[in-house]
Amino acid sequence: MASNRRALITGASAGIGEAFARELARRGFDVVLTARRTDRLESIAAELRERHAIEAVVAPLDLARADAAEALVAALDAQGLHIDVLVNNAGYGLTGYLDEQPWEAHAAFIQVLMTAPTELAWRLLPGMKARGYGRIINVASLAGHVPGSAGHTLYAASKAYLIKFSQSLALETKGTGVHVTALCPGFTLSEFHDVNGSRPLVSKMPGFMWMDAPTVAREGMDAVEAGKAVYVNGRVNRLIKGLFKLLPDALALKMVERQGGRFRVHGEGVGQPPA
Structure with missing residues (x-):
C-alpha cells in the first residue's frame, strides 16, 4: 500500500480515468482528480474518501486551454501537493475527415491528447526524480499500433505519439525510480463512444472484443509497477497488434480501409471532449 504518495488522474470523471482513480485509492494513494465536470468529480472524491480513508482533491480544469497544465501544476505546488503518479488519461474522439472540421477543433484535440500529457510529464518529472519515485501512465490505445483510418484522422496518430x-x-x-508506461487498451466499456456518436456502430462488435475499465486500470498499474514501457490490454488486442506487425504495410492499410467504415462516424459533426 502507498504511504503519503499522491496520484494525478486527468479525465477522471468517467470511464478509464474514474477506474484509475478507484484503483489508485484502493492501493492507498491520495488522489487529485481533474476533468471539466465538477459535480461528478466531487461525487467520486467523496466516495473515495469514505471508502478508502485517503485524501481526494478535486481540480476542475479544461485541458484544451493552452495554459492548463501550467496552471494545474502551479495550483498543486501552491497547496504543497507533490505528485508521485501521473495518469494522462483525458481524451476523446474527433470524427470526420480532416478538412471537414474547423482548425480550432483539431488544435484543441492536439492540445488535450498530445500537448497536455507531454507538458504535465515535463513539469512533474523533476520532482519525481528528486524523490526517487514516480509512475507515469500515458493512456494510449491499440489504435496506435495499427494503421490510421479515414474519418478519425488524428486519433491513431495521437496514440502512436504517446x-x-x-x-x-x-x-x-x-x-531513477521513475517508471513510464504507454497503456494500450482496445474497445473499453465507457462514455467514449457515446461522446463521439459511434455507440450504435461499435455496439455491433462481438462481446469478446470488449474490456471493462476497472480491468484496464488494474492491469495498467501492474504494468507500470513492473516497468513495462508499453502494455497492450487483453489477449485479443495483443493478437491484433502482433498480426498487424507481421503484415506488409500496404496489406495492413488495405485491411483497415475495408473494415474502418463499419465503425466510423462520418459527416456527423465534431466530437467534443468529455466534460
Whole structure:
C-alpha cells in the first residue's frame, strides 16, 4: 500500500480515468482528480474518501486551454501537493475527415491528447526524480499500433505519439525510480463512444472484443509497477497488434480501409471532449 504518495488522474470523471482513480485509492494513494465536470468529480472524491480513508482533491480544469497544465501544476505546488503518479488519461474522439472540421477543433484535440500529457510529464518529472519515485501512465490505445483510418484522422496518430513518447521517456528515466508506461487498451466499456456518436456502430462488435475499465486500470498499474514501457490490454488486442506487425504495410492499410467504415462516424459533426 502507498504511504503519503499522491496520484494525478486527468479525465477522471468517467470511464478509464474514474477506474484509475478507484484503483489508485484502493492501493492507498491520495488522489487529485481533474476533468471539466465538477459535480461528478466531487461525487467520486467523496466516495473515495469514505471508502478508502485517503485524501481526494478535486481540480476542475479544461485541458484544451493552452495554459492548463501550467496552471494545474502551479495550483498543486501552491497547496504543497507533490505528485508521485501521473495518469494522462483525458481524451476523446474527433470524427470526420480532416478538412471537414474547423482548425480550432483539431488544435484543441492536439492540445488535450498530445500537448497536455507531454507538458504535465515535463513539469512533474523533476520532482519525481528528486524523490526517487514516480509512475507515469500515458493512456494510449491499440489504435496506435495499427494503421490510421479515414474519418478519425488524428486519433491513431495521437496514440502512436504517446507510445513513442513513453518508450523514450522510459529509457530516459531508467535507474531513477521513475517508471513510464504507454497503456494500450482496445474497445473499453465507457462514455467514449457515446461522446463521439459511434455507440450504435461499435455496439455491433462481438462481446469478446470488449474490456471493462476497472480491468484496464488494474492491469495498467501492474504494468507500470513492473516497468513495462508499453502494455497492450487483453489477449485479443495483443493478437491484433502482433498480426498487424507481421503484415506488409500496404496489406495492413488495405485491411483497415475495408473494415474502418463499419465503425466510423462520418459527416456527423465534431466530437467534443468529455466534460
